[in-house]
Structures are given as C-alpha cells and as structure tokens.
Amino acid sequence: MKNKTIEKMEQHPNHFKKLLRKMWEIRIFEETLEQLYAKNKIHGTFHLCIGQEAAAVGSIACLSQEDWIASTHRNHGHSLAKGTSMRAMFAEILGKSTGINGGKGGSMHISDAKNHHLGSNGVVGGNFPIAAGAALSMKMQNKKQVVFCFAGEGATNEGSFHEAMNLASIWQLPITFFIENNQYGMSSAFKKMTRLDSIAQRGSSYGVESFSIDGNDLMSVEQLSKRLVQRMRHGEGPFLVEAKTYRYRGHSKSDSCLYRSKEEEGRQQAYDPIRRVEANFIESKIMNKMDIFEEKQIIREKIWQLVQEVEGDSLPSDQELLANIYAK
Amino acid sequence: MRRLTYLEAVNEALDEALGQDKRVFLMGEDIGIYGGGFGATKGLEEKYGAERVRSTPISESAIVGLAVGASMTGMKPVVELQFSDFITIAMDQLVNQAAKIHYMSNGQFQVPLVVRTPGGSGTGAGAQHSQSLENWLAHIPGLKVIQPATAYDAKGLLHAAISDNNPVVIYEHKLCYPLEAEVPEGRYTVPIGQADIKRSGEDITVVATGIMVIRALEAAEKLANQGVSVEVVDPRTLFPLDKKSILQSVKKTKRVLLVTEAVLRSSFASELSAVIAESDVFYELKQPIERLGGKEVPIPCAKNLESLAVPKVQEIEAKISHMLFKNDKEQTIEKPR
Numbered sequence: 007m008k009n010k011t012i013e014k015m016e017q018h019p020n021h022f023k024k025l026l027r028k029m030w031e032i033r034i035f036e037e038t039l040e041q042l043y044a045k046n047k048i049h050g051t052f053h054l055c056i057g058q059e060a061a062a063v064g065s066i067a068c069l070s071q072e073d074w075i076a077s078t079h080r081n082h083g084h085s086l087a088k089g090t091s092m093r094a095m096f097a098e099i100l101g102k103s104t105g106i107n108g109g110k111g112g113s114m115h116i117s118d119a120k121n122h123h124l125g126s127n128g129v130v131g132g133n134f135p136i137a138a139g140a141a142l143s144m145k146m147q148n149k150k151q152v153v154f155c156f157a158g159e160g161a162t163n164e165g166s167f168h169e170a171m172n173l174a175s176i177w178q179l180p181i182t183f184f185i186e187n188n189q190y191g192m193s194s195a196f197k198k199m200t201r202l203d204s205i206a207q208r209g210s211s212y213g214v215e216s217f218s219i220d221g222n223d224l225m226s227v228e229q230l231s232k233r234l235v236q237r238m239r240h241g242e243g244p245f246l247v248e249a250k251t252y253r254y255r256g257h258s259k260s261d262s263c264l265y266r267s268k269e270e271e272g273r274q275q276a277y278d279p280i281r282r283v284e285a286n287f288i289e290s291k292i293m294n295k296m297d298i299f300e301e302k303q304i305i306r307e308k309i310w311q312l313v314q315e316v317e318g319d320s321l322p323s324d325q326e327l328l329a330n331i332y333a334k
Numbered sequence: 335m336r337r338l339t340y341l342e343a344v345n346e347a348l349d350e351a352l353g354q355d356k357r358v359f360l361m362g363e364d365i366g367i368y369g370g371g372f373g374a375t376k377g378l379e380e381k382y383g384a385e386r387v388r389s390t391p392i393s394e395s396a397i398v399g400l401a402v403g404a405s406m407t408g409m410k411p412v413v414e415l416q417f418s419d420f421i422t423i424a425m426d427q428l429v430n431q432a433a434k435i436h437y438m439s440n441g442q443f444q445v446p447l448v449v450r451t452p453g454g455s456g457t458g459a460g461a462q463h464s465q466s467l468e469n470w471l472a473h474i475p476g477l478k479v480i481q482p483a484t485a486y487d488a489k490g491l492l493h494a495a496i497s498d499n500n501p502v503v504i505y506e507h508k509l510c511y512p513l514e515a516e517v518p519e520g521r522y523t524v525p526i527g528q529a530d531i532k533r534s535g536e537d538i539t540v541v542a543t544g545i546m547v548i549r550a551l552e553a554a555e556k557l558a559n560q561g562v563s564v565e566v567v568d569p570r571t572l573f574p575l576d577k578k579s580i581l582q583s584v585k586k587t588k589r590v591l592l593v594t595e596a597v598l599r600s601s602f603a604s605e606l607s608a609v610i611a612e613s614d615v616f617y618e619l620k621q622p623i624e625r626l627g628g629k630e631v632p633i634p635c636a637k638n639l640e641s642l643a644v645p646k647v648q649e650i651e652a653k654i655s656h657m658l659f660k661n662d663k664e665q666t667i668e669k670p671r
Binding site for chain 1: 359385386388390391393395396397398399400401402403404405406407408409411426427430431435436437438439440441442443444445446475476478499500
C-alpha cells in the first residue's frame with residue numbers, strides 16, 4: 007500500500023515540484039554564500055538555514071503575497087519563499103546599491119514591503135511583538151490577511167515572546183508563531199536552556215492552541231499551515247507551532263560547532279528535508295535520479311550567473327549614508 | 335480664549351485625532367475606563383470603544399512592539415507608557431526597531447507611531463517613577479523627541495506627532511498637567527523642530543526644557559522686578575532641534591544659561607552647550623556658557639530631598655544673578671552694559 011505522502015504527491019506533482027525547487031534554490035543560494043564568504047567577498051556575517059528549508063517553504067506556500075511574515079537573523083529561507091528576489095538578496099548581502107535594502111540592511115535585516123515581508127530581525131525575539139502588531143492592524147482594518155512570525159526555539163526564552171503571545175491571545179489576533187526548533191541557540195542546546203520537551207507546551211500558559219510537528223517533513227508543515235491559515239482567515243488565532251528541525255551549519259560564520267558531536271550531526275542529517283522529498287519523487291516516479299541531478303545543476307548554474315551579474319553592480323553612493331533616516 | 339489645563343489639552347488632541355482619522359488608535363496600561371495613570375485618556379474609551387482605546391496588559395515591550403507592527407501596516411498607534419521610567423522596558427522596540435526600520439529597509443517601511451509618556455520628579459514617587467531620560471532617546475537617529483511645556487504646545491505638538499510619518503516620543507511632565515493656558519478649539523499643529531521664545535528679553539538667554547521652562551519663566555518674572563531682562567527659549571523638540579532660534583537669541587543677549595531637570599552629566603543641556611560653543615556665536619559670548627541640571631543622584635522620595643535634586647526657581651534666579659553680577663543676590667543690582 008502506498009503511503010499518503012506519495013499518494014498526495016502523485017495527485018499534485020507540479021505543486022510539489024514547485025516546492026522542491028524552492029527548497030533547492032534556498033539551499034543552493036546559501037551554499038553559494040558560503041563559497042562567496044570563503045573567497046572573502048562578503049563583508050559581515052550571515053546565518054544559514056541549511057537543513058531547515060521545509061519549515062520555510064511548507065508554511066509560506068500557504069500564504070498569499072498579501073499575507074505578512076516576520077523573520078529572524080536566519081531569514082534567507084523565509085525571504086526567498088515569500089517571493090523576495092534572489093538577485094536583490096545577493097546584492098544586499100554583497101553590499102550593492104541594487105540590494106533589496108540598498109545595502110543598508112545586510113543579511114540580517116532583509117525586508118521586502120512589496121512581498122509583505124516585515125523584515126528580518128537582528129534582535130532575537132524582537133519580531134514577535136511587531137508581527138503581532140501587523141496582525142492587530144489587519145484585524146482592525148477588517149482585512150483577511152494573516153501573519154506568520156518565524157523564530158528559533160531560543161527566542162522563546164525572551165520576554166517579548168511571552169508578552170506578544172499573551173497580547174495576541176487576549177485580542178485573538180490572526181497570527182501564527184512558527185518556531186523552528188533547530189536544537190541550538192547559537193551554542194546552547196535546547197535541552198540545557200529549556201526544561202520542556204516541546205516549545206508547544208508554552209502555548210497553554212497563554213491559552214494558545216499549539217502544535218508540534220516534524221519540521222523536516224514538507225508535507226506535515228504544509229498541511230498544518232494550510233489549516234491554520236484557513237482558521238485565521240475565519241477569525242481564529244493566534245496559534246503556536248513548533249517545527250522540529252536541525253541546524254546543519256554553525257550559528258554564524260565564526261562557529262566551529264565545538265558544542266556538539268560529529269555523530270550527532272550525522273544522525274540528524276539522515277532526516278534531510280530535501281532528500282526526503284527527492285526520495286518520495288523517485289518512489290512515485292515524478293522524477294528520477296537523473297532528472298533531480300540535472301534540475302539542481304541548472305539551478306546551480308543560474309545562481310552562479312546571477313552572482314557574477316550582481317558582482318558587477320555598483321556600490322551604494324556616499325550620499326546614501328544619510329538617506330532615509332527619517333520618513334518625509 | 336478659553337483656558338485648558340495641559341492634561342485637558344492632551345485629552346482633547348487625542349479625542350480630535352480619534353474622531354478625525356480612523357487609523358488612529360490608542361494603546362496603554364489602564365487607559366480605558368480608568369483614564370490612564372494621570373487621566374489623559376479619560377472618557378475616550380466610552381466615546382470610541384475598547385477597539386480603538388485599547389487597555390493592555392503590563393507589557394511595555396509588547397505594547398510598543400505592537401505599535402511598531404501596526405504602524406508599518408497602515409495604522410497610526412498612539413501609545414501611553416504610564417511613567418517615562420518604563421521606557422527602559424520598551425527600549426528594544428523603540429531603539430532597535432522603531433528608530434531603525436525606515437533606514438534598514440531603505441525607505442520601504444515607515445513607522446508612524448507616537449509614544450506619550452509622563453516624566454520628571456516632584457510627585458514623591460521615588461527613583462523609579464521620576465526620572466528624566468529624554469536624552470537617551472534624543473541620541474538615537476530615527477527617533478523624534480518632543481517635550482512640551484505648556485497646554486498650547488502639548489495639544490499642537492501631539493497633533494503634529496500623530497501626523498508625522500516617524501516614531502515620535504513625547505515627554506509630558508507630570509507637574510505641567512494641572513497648568514492652564516489658552517488653547518484653541520479644534521485641530522491645530524505646532525511644527526516639530528520649531529523653538530518658541532516664551533519670554534523675550536535683552537540681558538541673558540535661558541534655554542530650558544519641560545517643567546524648567548515654567549521655572550525659568552517664574553525666575554525671569556522675579557528678576558524683571560529688579561530690572562533684569564531675561565529671554566526664555568523653549569526648544570520644545572529635542573530632535574529635530576531648532577538650533578537657529580536658539581543661536582539667534584544667544585547672539586542677541588550674549589549670555590546663556592541652560593536648564594534641564596535631567597541629571598546634568600550627559601544631559602540635553604550638555605548637547606545645547608556644545609551646539610552654542612561650536613557656533614560662531616561663541617565668539618560673541620561675554621562669559622562662559624552655564625548649565626543647571628539635576629544632581630547626580632537617583633530621585634529620592636522625601637519631599638525636601640526630592641526638591642533638592644532638581645533645579646528650583648530660586649536656583650535659576652540666583653544663577654542668572656550670579657552670571658550677570660558675579661555677586662550675591664542681596665547686593666545692589668545694577669543693570670549690566
């Protein structure tokens with residue numbers, strides 16, 4: 007008997023191809039950043055979501071362009087999934103005038119008003135109240151748009167998480183606090199910093215319906231997110247989701263991961279969210295190994311072309327330093 | 335013209351803004367039926383409903399943070415922080431978020447929010463309810479900081495702040511709340527970034543902020559009886575700062591005293607002093623710039639100690655006399671020049 011995942015994929019092959027392609031793009035985008043960093047082409051740091059792509063892609067696939075997201079320092083997956091231009095993101099991280107934020111934000115502060123991306127936040131937990139504010143705004147304006155607020159498990163130890171959850175709950179705001187539990191807050195293991203089995207347990211203190219799912223399973227992430235988006239559009243909310251996942255790379259570029267073993271890393275990477283979908287595709291014959299290899303190769307080449315193009319872009323002019331401090 | 339207290343003027347501005355602009359809403363602790371910590375929002379929940387006059391849990395960080403998110407997406411929130419000391423709890427949202435979002439997004443997002451908060455000492459509330467931390471915020475690019483001293487300015491500046499497309503923090507002073515002035519009916523604005531000559535004079539300029547404007551005016555009145563003519567300049571907004579009006583006044587009188595309630599060390603008086611010292615007017619000064627400010631101490635509770643901690647009318651008066659005559663007040667006063 008076929009499992010449900012395979013069945014569903016066979017029913018909607020193009021939809022899942024689109025999602026897998028997005029996950030590939032995110033991963034190859036970030037692998038490319040690593041290579042650019044090694045070549046000393048990036049001023050500043052970045053935080054990679056390699057291994058966590060299903061959480062971003064599965065959830066944001068359920069949102070429209072008009073729905074809002076708020077992200078964190080580890081935002082590349084969310085930003086790309088929400089529709090932010092990859093070219094403009096490369097340009098931003100390379101400090102070019104063509105960057106999505108004109109080079110003023112950098113990797114940690116990517117925001118995209120056109121695609122209703124409220125911004126990535128360099129302050130852990132800083133985005134919870136802001137996202138709740140956007141949800142309040144939608145509710146007060148009688149709009150049907152909903153908000154997804156992404157953060158890591160470490161951020162739920164910030165007061166801002168608890169304050170925002172409580173406020174969102176008493177005012178029944180259309181927001182889902184989507185926590186990617188990637189097991190580490192910088193070097194600090196989840197288990198050492200939080201005496202809970204799951205972040206979802208935190209919702210009950212605020213009367214917030216909460217869920218814990220396998221964040222590396224694209225299908226689970228998408229199914230739950232779809233349901234929550236529908237419920238929020240009908241006036242329900244807030245919700246709390248813990249998507250269990252694993253951060254493959256270190257916290258940022260300066261991290262050599264001394265706090266965990268290679269064995270653990272190997273064990274965790276067996277649950278790779280991308281390889282799981284690839285295996286499903288092969289099993290359901292949506293794609294064979296060769297198709298997958300070729301498609302990824304095409305994306306890789308396109309991305310390198312993009313990078314070469316962006317490298318030729320101009321730097322922000324000196325006048326830009328003092329532009330846009332205040333709105334007119 | 336009719337007279338209103340400062341508190342009534344604030345209330346009227348909020349009432350008019352809520353009535354005129356659907357995007358405006360209020361958030362803060364106990365601002366509903368209770369009317370806010372000092373009564374500034376009295377009657378507004380009844381008139382506009384709990385959806386637009388939102389009493390919040392005790393969550394300063396989230397209140398300001400929600401205002402940031404709401405303002406980025408089409409609303410115009412006006413937040414009340416019950417005491418300005420609590421701004422410390424909301425500092426991430428004000429300093430790291432509200433102030434920087436327009437710049438970091440390269441102009442994609444605007445953050446048109448207002449935070450009103452009562453500051454200053456004089457009520458015996460002790461060290462955690464009596465500070466003057468306005469200079470912390472005046473330091474941050476991206477924020478505007480306002481300190482109205484009169485009922486007229488309080489209403490006009492609040493309207494201007496609500497119309498502004500930037501985060502604006504308004505420091506109200508508790509001791510100013512009961513003070514009356516002529517206040518026009520209906521909406522009017524006092525431009526942000528425009529100082530006001532509160533009293534015109536010839537012998538010395540006193541630049542004062544907040545409640546110290548009121549005290550400087552009292553001192554000026556007393557000195558007038560002795561034939562001394564004091565000009566009192568109220569910057570009204572710390573940022574943007576109307577340097578031109580301040581320097582013009584100092585150029586005219588050639589003497590300047592700066593008075594703020596905040597602890598003198600690293601206070602806004604220090605900034606004002608630097609602005610004057612760095613300008614051409616410096617060469618025209620007849621004597622060094624002088625400052626008066628709070629003692630370097632947390633504000634104590636006991637009435638006599640509390641009043642010793644910040645400049646009093648008599649101190650301002652004595653300081654001016656000393657500057658003009660280098661003499662004790664008791665000695666015969668001759669007009670200089």
